[in-house]
Amino acid sequence: MTIAMGDPGAGLERLDPRFDGLVLFNAGLERLADGFRWLEGPVWFGDHQCLLFNDIPSNRTLRWSERHGVTPFLDPSGFANGQTRDRQGRLIQCQHQSRSLSRREHDGRTTVLASDARGHRLNAPNDVVVKRDGSIWFSDPLYGLLNDYEGGRQQSEQPPALYRLEPDGGTPEAVATDFDGPNGLAFSPDEQWLYVAESGAPGVAAPRQHIRRFRVNDDGRGLSGGDIFHTIHPGWADGFRVDEHGNLWCGAADGVHVIGPDGVLLGKVLVPQRVSNLCFGDRHHSRLFLCAATTLYALFTNTRGAAGP
DSSP: OEEEOSSTTOEEEESSGGGGGTSOTTOOOEEEEEOOSOEEEEEEETTTTEEEEEEGGGTEEEEEETTTEEEEEESSOSSEEEEEEOTTSOEEEEETTTTEEEEEOTTSOEEEEESEETTEEOOOOOOEEEOTTSOEEEEEOSGGGSOTTTTOOOOOOSOOEEEEEOTTOOSOEEEEOOOSSEEEEEEOTTSSEEEEEEOOOTTOSSOOOEEEEEEEOTTSSOEEEEEEEEOOSSSOOOOEEEBTTSOEEEEETTEEEEEOTTSOEEEEEEOSSOOOEEEEESGGGOEEEEEETTEEEEEEOSSOBOOOO
């Protein structure tokens, strides 16, 4: 069953009865702002009642609030992509141009947390999440090195990988190296599982493209498993978040795919443009903010994002 919304091309597509309890019949998809180039990295700052997000090709980090709309935050941003907050409320950014992971301190200074691993420069950190113990986990594919549109074409020095970093930086530890293109990542609410999008290698005729699920080791530092959890269709999985029930809300070519903890597709939020990334925020952490190509959208839901920084 598909329920149309006011915005052309928008709607709710129910594929499993569990989807009914996650969405609201009277809350439509809202277009908050548009006219951007390619949006990524939404992160909610509840203490400031604002959303930060990146327009990568424009080299800017922007701020949206209900009161002031869109205003500049960082210009230039270092062609920042994915971003999150750490346990102290500081902004952590993946930056293509400098091929690094950085932290914006409370006084506005920038600290480079990581730029090298395994004896070579990182590729182009893509997305990042912070665990409750303060450790920082990030993906490092080749995508940000491949063209001048998102930071400048550069030469890769090592294969793609998924990394773990101590809270105060140091040398990142590779926790999974069997990826062609690691992308979005998120922990389950109990942090026993880590979901990672494998978006595939560019230019390959039949790329590996699916969501993998890893078991977090008892020491909280390593991973095991990594089996295929779900395959997005059409297209591939990009950025995603997990709600309080353990469902994945995943950016995809036709909108947002909502996937149950058992790997079953529960339904879709149909969006007129490809959704690259998303996050929960606003009142009760139940409003979903969507970075969709050139447009910033929002949707009130009937669930809350999993607790995080």
